[in-house]
Amino acid sequence: MALLSKANQEALVGPLNLNNPVVVQVLGICSALAVTAQLEPAIVMGLSVTIITAFSNLIISIIRNTIPNRIRIIVQLVVVAALVTIVSQVLKAFAYDVSVQLSVYVGLIITNCILMGRLEAFAMMNKPWPSFLDGIGNGIGYAIILIIVGFVRELLGAGTLLGFQVIPQWCYDHGYVNNGMMTMPAMSLIIVGCVIWAHRAYNKDLV
Amino acid sequence: MNSLRKFFDNIKPNFQEGGKLHAFRSLYDGFETFAFVPNTTAGRCGTHVHDAIDSKRIMSLVVIALVPALLFGMYNVGYQNALAAGQLDNATFWGMFGFGLLAVLPKIIVSYIVGLGIEFTVAQWKNEEIHEGFLVSGIIIPMIVPVNTPLWMLAIATAFAVIFAKEIFGGTGMNIFNVALITRAFLFFSYPSSMTGDDTVWVAQNAIWGLGYDVPDTFSAATPLGEIAAGATTLSTSFCDQVCGFIPGSIGETSVVAIAIGACLLLCTGVASWKTMLSVFVGGACTGWMYNALGLSPLDACQHIVLGGFCFGAVFMATDPVTSARTEGGKWIYGLLIGFVAVTVRVLNPGYPEGMMLAILLMNLFAPLIDYCFVSHNISKRAKRAINK
Amino acid sequence: MAKKFICSQCGQTFEAASMPDKCPICGADTSHIKEVKSKGINTNSNAYTICYAVVMVVLVAFLLAFVSESLKDKQKANVDIDKKSQILASLNVRGLAKSEVGTKYDELIEETCVLTPDGQRIDGADAFDVETKEIGEKLPVYKAKTAEGADALVLPLKGRGLWGGLWGYVAVTPDLQKVLGAYFDHESETAGLGALIKEEKFQSQFANRPVMGADGKVALTVVKKGASEADTQVDGVTGATLTSKGVGEMVLTGLQQYANALGAAKPAGCPEAGKACGGCPEKAAGCGNCPEADKACGGCPEKEAAQADGCQHKNPCCQSGKCDKSGACGKPGCDGEKACCGQ
Secondary structure, X not given: OOOOOHHHHHHXXXXXXXXXXXXXXXXXXXXXXXXXXXXXXXXXXXXXXXXXXXXXXXXXXXXXXXOOHHHHHHHHHHHHHHHHHHHHHHHHHHXXXXXXXXXXXXXHHHHOHHHHHHHHHOHHHOOXXXXXXXXXXXXXXXXXXXXXXXXXXXXXXXXXXXXXXXXXXXXXXXXXXXXXXXXXXXXXXXXXXXXXXHHHHHOHHHO | OHHHHHXXXXXXXXXXXXXXXXXXXXXXXXXXXXXXXXXXXXXXXXXXXXXXXXXXXXXXXXXXXXXXXXXXXXXXXXXXXXXXXXXXXXXXXXXXXXXXXXXXXXXXXXXXXXXXXHHHXXXXXXXXXXXXXXXXXXHHHHHOOOOOOOHHHHHXXXXXXXXXXXXXXXXXXXXXXXXXXXXXXXXHHHOHHHHOXXXXXXXXXXXEOOXXXXXXXXXXXXXXXXHHHOOOOOOOOOHHHHXXXXXXXXXXXOOHHHHHHHHHHHHHOOOOOXXXXXXXXXXXXXXXXXXXXXXXXXXXXXXXXXXXXXHHHHHHHOOOOOOOOOOHHHHHHHHHHHHHHHHHHHHHOOOOOOOHHHHHHHHHHHHHHHHHHHHHHHHHHHHHHHXXX | OOEEEEEOOOOOEEEEOOOOOEOOOOOOEXXXXXXXXXXXXXXXXXXXHHHHHHHHHHHHHHHHHHHHHHHHHHHHHHHHHHHHHHHHHHOOOOOOOHHHHHHHHHXXXXXXXXXXXXXXXXXXXXXXXXXXXXXOOEEEEEEEEOOXXXXXXXXXXXXXXXXXXXXXXXXXXXXXXXXXXXXXXXXXXXXXXHXXXXXXXXXXXXOOOEOEOOOOOEXXXXXXXXXOOOOOEXXXXXXXXXXXXXXXXXXXXXXXXXXXXXXXXXXXOOOOHHHHHHOOOOOOOOHHHOOOOOOOXXXXXXXXXXXXXXXXXXXXXXXXXXXXXXXXXXOOOXXXXXXXXXX
């Protein structure tokens, strides 16, 4: 089988648009609300989830035929938990500031529905390579939404992007004030709602 | 009146299918039905009970009821400005009123232009007739914000509220939350330094076109509730001033007397539900008395009702027929809970000195649930009666 | 021989002669059903399940232990750098790159010690190891130089804001008379309002303020903007009354604790107070025994005077002023010369 056959391409690209885990399946919303007040943690969170979905999918897919059926959920959890712990430790060691901002939400990737969903629905019944692609696709699909939300929230909430001042001082001198509500999780729910709105307005068949 | 009718009839062809101004038909439609009760009736989809008074007329009544509070609010803006500048002895009634008018009018205009603009656009886009709900919201919005709120903030907040609290739920009559309160909530959470605090937001500081006075920078005036939240135990204003409304606060909310005039009008014409209104006051008074007796709040029950936006909220916003409970029994529960939550937030959360906005929004959310409980209770009661017969 | 099948919808296994049309248990169609190929081991047996679980758990445990152990030092270094840069911020050293924090810290911080609230020095304790939540029971003190080269004591503080905890570091002159710099941080104050206490703009207001009021007690605090009446009253953040109040309270009570412990509560207090941490030249025990300090009965060179006025030790004998070191004064509790005079 070719590395990027039609089916594999679908596994990779589908979650980016028509099968997006956040805006179509509405999974993983909790962390999308919590870590998107700034762009940087949103990107790191998106990357972490991508890595974890990809490798947990891969590992589970490799050992899928050996997993005893009765404890398969526990096996999946252990694999995910191990990966999450490793990622969290690595972040603490090499990206301390971001890990402080992400705080418990890295650990809570374990409970991210996208992960368990992909393991149960895809990795348990597909070969390693498609599973890996599926994990990457879903992780990136999730990351895209996080980045969009993080972009809007940081720009309007703090006037910065990745920590750099974007809205010029001139505006502030003329009475512009950052929107405090953008830094609250409530607003990211509304932004995710707007993204879903735009997405469905564009893809009529999803409605 | 006849000439106005003629004018509408004359320009009507322009807006009909094929006319050169067809694109603005919803605008025409909106103004025509505002000026004259439409003579069309709802047909084909079932039985409708008609009244001579339609929703545009009801809205106009509410706007009229708001006028005393608005006029007093304008006067109070000028009064507070003169007081802060220490020029009260030199200021004339008309000078203060004129200053207030100039300070408040731009807010009313901005609120109407933004809100109606969005309503008209949506109506045009969805090919529907224009909804009239914003007539009331548009006048309430400037009345429940501090006088120093920048116009651009007001415009953003109004747009947010009309789009996210109203249009996405399906427009007038479908909204879950009171649109004016969502505007205020958006401002409150987005730009807290312009909406709360004890410093400079409540009193206009600069003269406008020669009217009013420049207030020295060091001046600050807190609302009575702000003073209490900051830990004061006595208020700097007299009870008489608080009732009449000569205190700092949002533009239209300060005067109990002016609001009472509006309340009378609403109750006499039957536009607002007396049950909702009364139960809000009862709930607030009982809760205020309770906290006062427990020693948690230095304000007595009476002051809790008089201060802040309690009266304004109870009369004009809790009674909003769209977002409040609709069952008769539900209105009592709805109102009592608003009063209770409003005073509780004030007393127990030092971060939010004013709880009326949050209380009404919270109960807006619960109104359908309250109604549901009452309706299903009634159904089961009647079902039992029928079975036992 | 009957083949074994598994349905991925209900997760059940069943036996059948050939591929069935639908799952006999939940009715899922064939796309959910897979044949279970037995490779010699029955993956559903109890023994296999238990072995599998044990092996997996042990493997993962070893893996995680290895990762955790190998990254531990690096993580600890990060936490330390964060704390160090906060301390440096109070010494007016801000915006350092991470790699410079350590060397700058070593350069500016000369010595540290931990005191109990009554001024006893805790032997061998390092101020840096005291966690924020312990402040109050233990009083960590850093002896340092500011960015400008002035001698300073950095005093960590903790308090409560509107929504959550506050903490901060205040650098003062060794005699506790003047603030040299301050740094505050918070857990969860309102963004755009209370959170502004973390900004340099707010913190820099503290520099060069006097700590003590006219009555010789710590008076430094935060008041509503515009209501400041004395140099010891710093302007709060506009619209964040309660957070500002929290900072004010934290500074006031926190510094008073330190002032008591360091024995410098009086304006013209112990000349050696500031050096207490490095050890008073005479009194190795440190701050608590500094001459002329409130609690200093025992160590006062002019013992008689100290006992008459300032002695805070509630030994009845001392307060009577009769103590002549020659015998019991007859008051209850006085049992001999040494005990009597507070030693």
